[in-house]
Amino acid sequence: MTAQVEELGENRVRLTVNVSPHELEHAVEHASNDLAESVRIPGFRKGKVPMPVLVAKIGKDRIWAEAVDSHISGWFWNAAARTRLRPVAPPEFDFELPASESEPWSFSATVEVQPIPEIVDWTTLEVPRAEAKVPQELVDQELEALRQTVAELVPADDRPAREGDALVVDLVSPSGEAQSDTVVELGSGRLVEEIERELVGASAGDSKEIAYELAEGSSATVTVTVKHVNEKVLPEIDDELARAASEFDTLAELRADIEGRIRVALDEEIEAAYRAAAVDTLVRASKVQAAGPLVETRARELLDGFVRSLGRRGITPEQYFEATGQQPEVLVAQMRAEAAQSVARELALEAVAEKAAIEVSDDDVKALIREQAEASGDDPDEVIADIWSHGHHETLREDLRLKAALDRLAADVKPISVEQAEAREKLWTPDKENKETEKKLWTPGSKEPE
Known part of the structure; x- marks a missing residue:
């Protein structure tokens, strides 16, 4: 499928989309199957009507109309992605029904689009970057956690249980359901708080009926019998600990390894924060603003995702608002502000990609799909064929292009220390009078939100 863009002025364009015979045939096949399911023809079961009989019954024009109507939106959005248009309103389609499946067919769509903003020279921008300390x-803390893994349990049945002890207990519900020889470390939070609290001070042989609150607000009871009290004896933090809990022979080597792993994690967080700060700095310096349908659509996506995340935890929106005391309109406003900032970032990165002439080849897209398919155990060639057949590769191409633009931006801006940035922030300038609150949002290459 190919497309041409004609500028009409006032941020409106006419997109002419050329649909290949193969894509047209695929659409007609789908439409015929759908119509065969809904049309009643004596002597044939639903879905089993031969094509010539179906054409004779309802006419070829109806099949063509169904094929176009059910696929034209997808063809349009794929072409918009390929030509990097960002529609901000529904398109107005103009076409005549195809005359044949064996010939190319085209349609046009007139639509209002979000223009690419004018951005400043990003190589002049200064962006704060923290140092990994x-x-x-x-x-x-890591060493202490290692001590816990190799701690020795020593019988302490001659005294009451205290915080940190490991108890062996039997749990019996009022219905008689039993869980025997359960090991409970007091203070670990493995059991509900009420049970662990009541077991502090208990001795071997003691039985207690303990009431506790359930998640939905009701209460229940359980009978707990203490069979053994064990005290954890922690080893010294020395070379012996390093040999017992790791592959290292000395404590110094173990500490160096732990510090190195923490430093890698900090470096990743710092890099993500720096990249986000770079694009936000470009957005502010270029005064990029986003509004209209693009923002509203993104806000709905954020809100829908939030509701789904609540649902996965068994929480309704009503329960969430009641528990947090937050007003629905406040949450919607927050989502809209996040959406506006997210779209502004993408617009700024699109402008960087245009100025830097960044392009992403089919091979680049296929390499990404192949990597992800292999990681998930799927057949890469099958996944690539499926994504290409549905036109979803253009979305992946744009994602890679924006990520490449962010890579370029982060490499070109000038990093300064956080202290420098804070000192400059304290200096008053007229543009700070109405400065809006910053938000941490997703950018290409950063971690996805929940």
């Missing part, structure tokens, strides 16, 4: 407290 590994707090020794984090290293100590």
Whole structure:
């Protein structure tokens, strides 16, 4: 499928889309199958009507109309993605029904689009970048966690249980359902808080009926019998610990490894934050603003995703608002603000891609699909063929193009220290009078939100 764009002025374009005979034949086949399911013809079961009989019954024009009507929107959006148009309103289609499946067919769509903004020279921008400093407290926490994994359990049945002890208990519900020899570390949070709290001070042989609250607000009881009390004896933090809990021979080597892994994680977070700050700085410096249908559509997507995430946790929107005290209109406003910033980022990166003449080849798209298919255990060639047949590769191409634009932007801007950025932020300038609140949003190459 190919397409041509004609500028009409006032941010309106006419997109002419050329549909190949293969795509047209595919659409007619789908339309025929759908119509065969709905049309009643004596002597034939639904879905089993031969094509000549179907044509004789309802006429070829109806089949063509159904084929075009059910596929024209997809053809339009695929062509819009290929030509990098960002429609902000529904398109107005203009076409005549095809005369044959064996000849190319075309239609036109007039639509209002979001123009690519004018952006500043990004190589002049300064962006704060933090330095990775590994707090020794984090290293100590990792070492403490390792101590816990190799701790020795020593019988302490001669004294009451205390925080940190490992108890062996039997749990019996009022219905008689039992869970025997359950190991509970007091303070670990493995059992509900009420049970762990009541077990502090219990001795071997004690039985307690303990009431606790369920998630939905009701209550239940369980009888807990303490069979054994064990005390955790932690090893010293020394070379012996390194040999027992890792592949290293010395504590110094173990500490260096832990610090290195923490530093890698911090570097990744810093890089993601720096890339986000780079595109946000470009958006502000270029005064890129997004509004209209693009923002409203993105806001609906964010809101729908939020509702789905609540549903996966068994929470309704009404329950969420009641529990948090947040007003629905406040949440909608937040989603709209996030959507506006997200679209503004994409517009700015699109402008970078245009100025830098960034292009993404079919091989680049296929390499991405192949990598993801292999990671998920799917056949790469089948996945590539399926994505190409539905035209979804153009969306992936645009994603890769924007990510490449962000790579270029992050490489070209000038990094400055966080201290420099904070010092400059304190200096008053007229544009800070009405500065809007910043939001941390997704950008190409950063981690996806939930």
